[in-house]
Amino acid sequence: MTCRERxxxxxxxxxxxxxTGAGVVAIGTGGKRYAKAFIEDLQVPFEVLLxxxxxxxxxxxxxxVGIGMAVNPRAWIAGARAVKxxxxxxxTGRRPMQLGATLVIAPGDQLLYVEFEExxxxxxxxxxxxxxxxx
Amino acid sequence: MSIDVSRLADHVLIDPxxxxxxxxxxxxxxRALVLFLRHFG
Numbered sequence: 001m002t003c004r005e006r007x008x009x010x011x012x013x014x015x016x017x018x019x020t021g022a023g024v025v026a027i028g029t030g031g032k033r034y035a036k037a038f039i040e041d042l043q044v045p046f047e048v049l050l051x052x053x054x055x056x057x058x059x060x061x062x063x064x065v066g067i068g069m070a071v072n073p074r075a076w077i078a079g080a081r082a083v084k085x086x087x088x089x090x091x092t093g094r095r096p097m098q099l100g101a102t103l104v105i106a107p108g109d110q111l112l113y114v115e116f117e118e119x120x121x122x123x124x125x126x127x128x129x130x131x132x133x134x135x
Numbered sequence: 136m137s138i139d140v141s142r143l144a145d146h147v148l149i150d151p152x153x154x155x156x157x158x159x160x161x162x163x164x165x166r167a168l169v170l171f172l173r174h175f176g
Contacts, residue, residue: 006170023166
């Protein structure tokens with residue numbers, strides 16, 4: 001649900017993001033069928049790739065859900081917000097404990113921005129991201 | 136925390152149709168916003 005919420009947020013600002021000259025790619029851990037449903041259901045306008053074995057996420061070093069998330073009020077608030085925005089949790093795929101991350105990478109493999117989710121729904125600030133993309 | 140972006144760039148991912156893509160091609164000529172989602176649910 002938080003992933004769907006995030007995709008919707010980026011979709012709503014997709015044209016603004018494109019106007020910076022940047023591209024957008026989302027990477028998820030589910031299978032092909034789930035990815036296609038995700039794209040269709042949410043009318044995702046950007047590219048979606050699959051990281052079925054989590055090897056790309058491993059290189060990035062994404063966090064995983066820990067016991068702390070269960071008692072973190074911000075996680076509960078984010079969960080409630082995501083349900084309201086994107087509906088209940090759907091299929092989670094093979095790696096339900098993996099958390100997300102947001103990167104901005106420039107030509108020459110320059111990492112300009114990275115933020116790791118500390119809990120589900122802990123999304124990077126889109127205004128900040130657009131500013132980084134504008135350079 | 137440092138990320139080995141060159142290694143990430145050489146990583147091959149597939150699209151929903153099963154076609155393979157070199158990840159780094161996404162940012163070889165322009166900046167890319169890269170979203171690692173938890174899953175597609």
